[in-house]
Amino acid sequence: LPKAAIRRQVSQLRTSYDFVVVGGGTSGLTVADRLTEAFPQKTVLVVEYGDIEFAPGIFDPPLTVWNGIGASASYFIYQSLPNTEVQNKPAFLLAGKALGGSSAINGMFFDRGSRFDHDAWNAIATSGSTPQAEHWDWNGIFPFFKKSVTFTPPTSNVAQTYGYTWDDSVYGGSTPIYSAFPPYQWGDHSVIRNAWKDLGVKQTAECAGGNKDGLCWVPGSNHPVTFARSHAGLGHYEAVNTTRPNYDLIVKHQVTRVVYPNGNPNDGPPLVEVKSLVDGHLFNVTVDAEVILSAGALSTPAILQRSGIGPANFLSTAGIPLVRDLPGVGSNLQDHSGPGIELNLTNPGNLSPSPSEMSNPDFVADAVAGFNSIPATGPYTLSGSNSAVFVSLPNVTSAYQTIISKIRAQAASDSVASSFLPPDYRTSPSMVRGYKRQLSLLADLLSNPQSPSIEVPFGTGTVFKAVHLHPLSRGTVRIDPSSPLSQAILDYRTGTNPVDFDIYLAHMEYMRKLVNTTTFQQRGAVEIAPGPATTDLLGAVKDSMTFSFMHPCCTAAMIPEDLGGVVGTDLKVHGTEGLRVVDISVLPFLPGAHLSSTAYAIGEKAADIIIEELSRCGKGKAKAKGKGKGRRDC
Numbered sequence: 001l002p003k004a005a006i007r008r009q010v011s012q013l014r015t016s017y018d019f020v021v022v023g024g025g026t027s028g029l030t031v032a033d034r035l036t037e038a039f040p041q042k043t044v045l046v047v048e049y050g051d052i053e054f055a056p057g058i059f060d061p062p063l064t065v066w067n068g069i070g071a072s073a074s075y076f077i078y079q080s081l082p083n084t085e086v087q088n089k090p091a092f093l094l095a096g097k098a099l100g101g102s103s104a105i106n107g108m109f110f111d112r113g114s115r116f117d118h119d120a121w122n123a124i125a126t127s128g129s130t131p132q133a134e135h136w137d138w139n140g141i142f143p144f145f146k147k148s149v150t151f152t153p154p155t156s157n158v159a160q161t162y163g164y165t166w167d168d169s170v171y172g173g174s175t176p177i178y179s180a181f182p183p184y185q186w187g188d189h190s191v192i193r194n195a196w197k198d199l200g201v202k203q204t205a206e207c208a209g210g211n212k213d214g215l216c217w218v219p220g221s222n223h224p225v226t227f228a229r230s231h232a233g234l235g236h237y238e239a240v241n242t243t244r245p246n247y248d249l250i251v252k253h254q255v256t257r258v259v260y261p262n263g264n265p266n267d268g269p270p271l272v273e274v275k276s277l278v279d280g281h282l283f284n285v286t287v288d289a290e291v292i293l294s295a296g297a298l299s300t301p302a303i304l305q306r307s308g309i310g311p312a313n314f315l316s317t318a319g320i321p322l323v324r325d326l327p328g329v330g331s332n333l334q335d336h337s338g339p340g341i342e343l344n345l346t347n348p349g350n351l352s353p354s355p356s357e358m359s360n361p362d363f364v365a366d367a368v369a370g371f372n373s374i375p376a377t378g379p380y381t382l383s384g385s386n387s388a389v390f391v392s393l394p395n396v397t398s399a400y401q402t403i404i405s406k407i408r409a410q411a412a413s414d415s416v417a418s419s420f421l422p423p424d425y426r427t428s429p430s431m432v433r434g435y436k437r438q439l440s441l442l443a444d445l446l447s448n449p450q451s452p453s454i455e456v457p458f459g460t461g462t463v464f465k466a467v468h469l470h471p472l473s474r475g476t477v478r479i480d481p482s483s484p485l486s487q488a489i490l491d492y493r494t495g496t497n498p499v500d501f502d503i504y505l506a507h508m509e510y511m512r513k514l515v516n517t518t519t520f521q522q523r524g525a526v527e528i529a530p531g532p533a534t535t536d537l538l539g540a541v542k543d544s545m546t547f548s549f550m551h552p553c554c555t556a557a558m559i560p561e562d563l564g565g566v567v568g569t570d571l572k573v574h575g576t577e578g579l580r581v582v583d584i585s586v587l588p589f590l591p592g593a594h595l596s597s598t599a600y601a602i603g604e605k606a607a608d609i610i611i612e613e614l615s616r617c618g619k620g621k622a623k624a625k626g627k628g629k630g631r632r633d634c
């Protein structure tokens, strides 16, 4: 980051800031960029835990290409508690710890959810709100998806070679966050596509415009010429900081908590307590307008809990003085998960170029030379993959109505719904009410023939993973009372709602049909795992479970407080003043998408809300008076 001016110690900071953004990640830097642009007279400080001199992410060619994930200064490694319903195995996941956050280390698969995901999000977020509330349905968020990225179409030659299709009208942004289609595909790509077509999956010309059903081409978060990673650290800090004297960044500092000086959360904004990760020095930053928590789905709830904002029972056992009882903080944890199968092609024919050739030094030397050319070419331009299949439950299984009936029955009963919830919030009436509402909306989503229930990404040869896009089980993120500043304790609770297993099984059975497609049979396909003789498919689901596709979310959900939520549609933490959450924690439930583009869109829409509020309400604090009144009142 050659142009990034950074601060590393408290002596380099101002005495106070208008805004403090906690976490220099995907959403946080987006909002910081827009605020410093809109208000040159207002100062913004971003406090980032990680550094800017970071190691490569999980795909930063030619240094790392999916060759194992070891310890790195650029990410946190989490291991959850054992999943009791899945052989007591833990979830294993990463989270970005560098300027740019997870966008600086992720798999660069840059898709968006379907319109139905966002309409369902809005339905729960606006339950009981006045018509003036912000809207997060497809029409409410689509302009911000468009604004958040500059998409560059491939050349006609590249488009023709690989059959890429897209619709320019769903893009149109000019911000230096880039996406593009790679000028490369592995040789088996068209074979796998044809196998899915044999199964009746349609090719969808553009999946980023709200209609996400079928075989999708997905751009990568790459620069269109160099094909280097495009991330928030570059696009929302490095690209603008030299011309923004009001935009400060301090790295290698951990925000420990926010502090309301007289303990009253309605008398904000709070101070921000910060700890140097170099010398342990602890200090407060004074804030004039507001604090924006953007530390990601695993750290934002931890900061709130350390601040005394969270489930009262838990905070009491953790010995943290209560500032505001909000049982939803760190609850509602979800992630994409799912089982896998493996096929073998006994008569593969010519599938060159193949990823196995990356073990050939000459092939790799050519690949490196291609990646270093301008424009870049070759296999390193293709991050993990840029295709996936998205199919709805009615198109996966004819038995979908039985599954939907089970979910609706759960949604109708307090005692049944609450029995699936984590014990420490089972007794909270608002959490149970909110979970029942979620189940009802998820039943609608899963019964919609145009709303995907399964994703199967391309990219790992003949290993196929069935990603369950709308899990029903809920986990928790809780600080460790014995070491509150360390990484939080994750309880994934995968499969604790038994209907998730019905869905995993349906997905797995559907994927297994691939082996009998004409395309694969012509190449001698046989099922290696779980194997054609398997009688214990549930066991196979558990054996092959991936607990996390690295999409933890929803731990400070945009749900009304009486349904167990944490933030309102204006992203303000319920019952507090001068405190918002702007990151992937605010999702009420997972969309059928990888999450980085949604994190950027949340940052863009949050900035729009804050800028509008501040401009309308004039100088000083941006505050909306009156619970649930929305953005029209100052």
Ligand SMILES: Cc1cc2nc3c(=O)[nH]c(=O)nc-3n(C[C@H](O)[C@H](O)[C@H](O)COP(=O)(O)OP(=O)(O)OC[C@H]3O[C@@H](n4cnc5c(N)ncnc54)[C@H](O)[C@@H]3O)c2cc1C
Pocket (backbone or CB within 6 Å): 022, 023, 024, 025, 026, 027, 028, 047, 048, 049, 050, 058, 094, 095, 096, 097, 098, 099, 100, 101, 102, 103, 105, 106, 107, 108, 109, 110, 111, 253, 254, 255, 256, 294, 295, 296, 297, 299, 300, 303, 549, 550, 551, 552, 582, 583, 584, 585, 594, 595, 596, 597, 599
């Ligand atoms: C390994 C991996 C692969 C992924 N692959 C894809 C993919 O291919 N496609 C896709 O779309 N999505 C992918 N994702 C998910 C996506 O990148 C994230 O969901 C999204 O970027 C999250 O954005 P965020 O703003 O919520 O948090 P982040 O971008 O993670 O930002 C949070 C920031 O807060 C900082 N922070 C944390 N605690 C503190 C604290 N106490 N004080 C100060 N700073 C703090 C962190 O260091 C980090 O920089 C992947 C994620 C991972 C981890």
